Amino acid sequence: MAALIQCEDVWKIYRVGDMEVQALRGLSLTIEQGEFVAIMGSSGSGKSTLMNILGCLDQPTKGRYRLNGMEVSNLKPDQLAGIRNQQIGFVFQSFNLIPRTSALENAQLPLFYRGLSLKEQRAQAASALDRVGLKGREHHYPTQLSGGQQQRVAIARALVTSPSLLLADEPTGNLDTQSSQEIMRVLETLNHDEGITIILVTHEVDVAAYAAREIVIKDGQVLTDRVTKVRPTPSLVGG
Amino acid sequence: MSAFVWLTILTALRTLARNRMRAGLTMLGIVIGVAAVIAMVSIGEGAKRAVQAQIATMGTNVIMIFPGTTSVSGVRGSQGSAVTLTVSDALDLKKRVPLLVDTAWLKRDVLQIVYGNRNWNTTVSGISLSFLTIRDWSFTSGSPFSQTDVEIAARVALIGQTTVGNLFEPGEEPVGAVIRIKNVPFRVIGVLASKGQSTQGTDQDDVIFIPFSTAERKVFGTSFIGSVGAMYGSTDQAEDLPMAAEQIREVLRARHRLQTEQEDNFTIRTQIDIGKVQEGTSETLTMMLFSIASVSLLVGGIGIMNILLVSVTERTREIGVRMAVGAKRRHIVMQFLIEAMTLSLVGGVLGIVLGVTGAKLTTLIAGWPTIISGNVILLAFFFSLVVGLFFGLYPANKASRLNPIEALRYE
Numbered sequence: 001m002a003a004l005i006q007c008e009d010v011w012k013i014y015r016v017g018d019m020e021v022q023a024l025r026g027l028s029l030t031i032e033q034g035e036f037v038a039i040m041g042s043s044g045s046g047k048s049t050l051m052n053i054l055g056c057l058d059q060p061t062k063g064r065y066r067l068n069g070m071e072v073s074n075l076k077p078d079q080l081a082g083i084r085n086q087q088i089g090f091v092f093q094s095f096n097l098i099p100r101t102s103a104l105e106n107a108q109l110p111l112f113y114r115g116l117s118l119k120e121q122r123a124q125a126a127s128a129l130d131r132v133g134l135k136g137r138e139h140h141y142p143t144q145l146s147g148g149q150q151q152r153v154a155i156a157r158a159l160v161t162s163p164s165l166l167l168a169d170e171p172t173g174n175l176d177t178q179s180s181q182e183i184m185r186v187l188e189t190l191n192h193d194e195g196i197t198i199i200l201v202t203h204e205v206d207v208a209a210y211a212a213r214e215i216v217i218k219d220g221q222v223l224t225d226r227v228t229k230v231r232p233t234p235s236l237v238g239g
Numbered sequence: 240m241s242a243f244v245w246l247t248i249l250t251a252l253r254t255l256a257r258n259r260m261r262a263g264l265t266m267l268g269i270v271i272g273v274a275a276v277i278a279m280v281s282i283g284e285g286a287k288r289a290v291q292a293q294i295a296t297m298g299t300n301v302i303m304i305f306p307g308t309t310s311v312s313g314v315r316g317s318q319g320s321a322v323t324l325t326v327s328d329a330l331d332l333k334k335r336v337p338l339l340v341d342t343a344w345l346k347r348d349v350l351q352i353v354y355g356n357r358n359w360n361t362t363v364s365g366i367s368l369s370f371l372t373i374r375d376w377s378f379t380s381g382s383p384f385s386q387t388d389v390e391i392a393a394r395v396a397l398i399g400q401t402t403v404g405n406l407f408e409p410g411e412e413p414v415g416a417v418i419r420i421k422n423v424p425f426r427v428i429g430v431l432a433s434k435g436q437s438t439q440g441t442d443q444d445d446v447i448f449i450p451f452s453t454a455e456r457k458v459f460g461t462s463f464i465g466s467v468g469a470m471y472g473s474t475d476q477a478e479d480l481p482m483a484a485e486q487i488r489e490v491l492r493a494r495h496r497l498q499t500e501q502e503d504n505f506t507i508r509t510q511i512d513i514g515k516v517q518e519g520t521s522e523t524l525t526m527m528l529f530s531i532a533s534v535s536l537l538v539g540g541i542g543i544m545n546i547l548l549v550s551v552t553e554r555t556r557e558i559g560v561r562m563a564v565g566a567k568r569r570h571i572v573m574q575f576l577i578e579a580m581t582l583s584l585v586g587g588v589l590g591i592v593l594g595v596t597g598a599k600l601t602t603l604i605a606g607w608p609t610i611i612s613g614n615v616i617l618l619a620f621f622f623s624l625v626v627g628l629f630f631g632l633y634p635a636n637k638a639s640r641l642n643p644i645e646a647l648r649y650e
Contacts, residue, residue: 114565118242
């Protein structure tokens with residue numbers, strides 16, 4: 001079975017005026033289905049660029065990126081949008097919920113673009129909110145929820161499509177310690193119980209400690225890549 | 240896809256409901272534009288219909304011939320001041336212009352009428368028998384003159400509604416009454432049906448008709464026996480009018496012995512000429528109203544575009560999130576287009592309501608006739624839709640071209 005993520009010699013080069021910025025320099029990386037990976041690195045290390053490429057928000061300048069065995073490095077923007085909708089869930093540092101829109105409708109959003117019936121959208125979004133422990137708060141607006149709760153709505157939004165990959169970019173960056181722990185436990189449970197692959201970008205060591213593998217990026221390349229937790233082989237679905 | 244469209248419309252409506260003040264101000268341009276179109280076209284149509292009705296009161300396929308002007312040492316008199324047309328002209332025309340079904344003539348003067356202890360100054364016309372048929376006059380009571388009345392120059396009169404109102408008590412029957420015209424007693428034998436205002440704005444009901452022969456011999460005491468104040472002719476078909484007018488001109492020029500270099504000493508007008516003048520006026524008016532309305536719709540559209548551009552900027556993050564969770568370009572385009580069209584359509588509907596109300600109020604307050612046509616409403620609706628579509632396109636396109644990464648980071 002192919003790995004979920006296969007990056008081979010990935011380069012990302014930006015041009016800022018006359019300056020050429022090499023954000024990624026021939027980075028290679030393989031992540032299996034069901035893994036819980038923390039990506040660490042100082043600012044400017046290229047970890048954000050890597051996240052954007054892994055999340056199909058951006059494309060490498062050079063190199064190959066296979067997601068679920070499919071080459072995605074040369075797809076068109078609308079095709080990438082389709083892949084994000086089908087396979088990837090995002091959790092952002094600043095939650096990025098749509099304001100003045102209920103928790104349920106925020107969680108529905110990805111299904112909205114799948115063209116599902118309203119009834120199905122609601123049912124699936126409600127179950128996703130239930131999975132992150134927000135049952136009964138479906139009709140709350142973001143402003144009526146705490147930071148931790150807002151982030152859980154965001155996780156529900158990421159989960160609702162049953163993605164193969166959940167990308168969390170500094171998910172606890174805007175939260176207090178207690179909320180951070182809650183959120184990390186939710187992610188841990190999702191990974192452990194449901195086998196969802198999670199890639200977590202953070203610079204906090206105690207947050208990274210929830211992951212089973214830690215990749216440190218420096219100057220656009222992998223500096224260290226080590227397993228931090230020995231866990232039973234993740235239960236793989238399909239073959 | 241249809242679930243998506245419905246939800247987008249719902250979302251758009253909610254967004255608008257949230258910013259009611261802003262949405263209202265944005266829509267104002269469209270509202271005013273559409274209301275202006277509807278009200279103005281309704282008033283214009285009403286005026287046009289009224290003018291057409293006025294033209295119809297002249298009769299059917301009528302040609303009018305007026306005497307020319309006098310000219311003494313270069314000083315020209317008013318139209319009709321010359322006595323260039325005669326009864327024999329009219330009789331000859333009927334013979335020599337086969338297109339003419341009939342001809343009629345009259346001679347008029349403003350005279351005092353006395354009935355009992357009341358008096359009234361009105362236009363007294365001595366008319367030929369055919370005048371009533373050519374001008375389509377009908378009667379509310381009594382009957383027209385007979386051939387005998389004409390031959391013996393009988394002292395009989397037909398009176399118009401306005402004259403009736405000024406001489407008789409309400410409810411009094413004028414037929415059979417004896418009135419005095421310039422102290423000559425006349426028996427009223429018929430009351431004319433109302434025709435209202437003429438195209439020149441004169442009251443066509445403020446009249447008294449007496450036989451031409453009677454007028455000449457017993458009332459006007461004119462020194463120009465046989466001259467007429469105006470002649471009328473009618474044709475079978477409206478299309479024959481210009482040709483008939485041309486033939487009349489030739490016959491009259493020959494009869495009046497006019498040399499080629501001399502100008503006509505009479506004026507010929509057909510109903511078509513008068514209609515054309517009126518149509519020209521209303522067309523100019525319509526074009527003017529239309530351009531005002533277009534400018535107003537244009538400004539309204541720019542208002543929508545402006546507010547949508549603001550909205551795109553304000554909601555950059557939201558657009559980023561939508562893109563991140565899988566919105567394709569067309570989804571974003573649709574979202575903003577639907578918002579623009581919702582704005583313009585709601586504005587259009589409000590404008591229609593306002594315009595119709597305005598037209599009705601105009602009728603109610605100013606008494607102008609208005610005609611609200613379904614076509615105009617449909618057109619206004621369609622136009623507001625197009626304005627929304629057109630001016631929504633740019634902001635929608637701009638939103639859909641945002642880079643998701645930058646949009647997500649936008650502060």
